[in-house]
Amino acid sequence: MVTVDVTFVTSNPGKVAEVRRIFSDFDIGVRWSRRELPEPQSDRLEDVVRAKLRAAHRPGQAVVVEDSGLFVDALRGFPGVYSRFALDTIGLEGVLRVAKGQIRSARFRAVAGFRRGRTEILTEGEVRGELSGRPKGTGGFGFDPIFIPAGERETFAQMSAEGKDALSHRGLAMRSLARRIAALDGK
């Protein structure tokens, strides 16, 4: 039985599928408001999430937002907060080209935010791993075909959806957010 509902404001359908799956384990229903929220120029995901929460907030509504990115160590964290821009411009092959010949370690980070009235919660998740030599797999979205989480042999795009959720930055951030939301409502 779903006892809590939140509105997830994002333009990214891949994020919605993941959050719906994760929140359903906590009996939290997710309505999707498909909108692109304004993002400030900042190199911190937390700042972006706070700004998204301010823009998404509606009286009486429980809203969830998220900001995430792929941070390549050898590129000093690029594309990071500019991940969407990098994907839309140079694409997966471009990122692999820039990283070619470098140490391949990278991490995905996500910061998730919730707001209802004056209650605001931020959580984060991070997964370390490395860039693959070439894109592999058809699942997931964005950089999934080029990221292999530490200790695994497959990219996120080669794994099942549940396999990615168990390890991913979004899985970690959204499970801790869901736990905190469920606790708020005295469940």
Ligand code: ITT
């Ligand atoms: P919003 O409307 O929620 O902002 P967005 O796609 O623009 O959607 P971000 O601004 O948070 O999202 O940009 C993060 C980008 O990083 C996203 O577009 C992907 O390209 C990439 N990314 C984040 N999480 C990912 C994941 O789990 N797998 C693959 N790529 C991911």
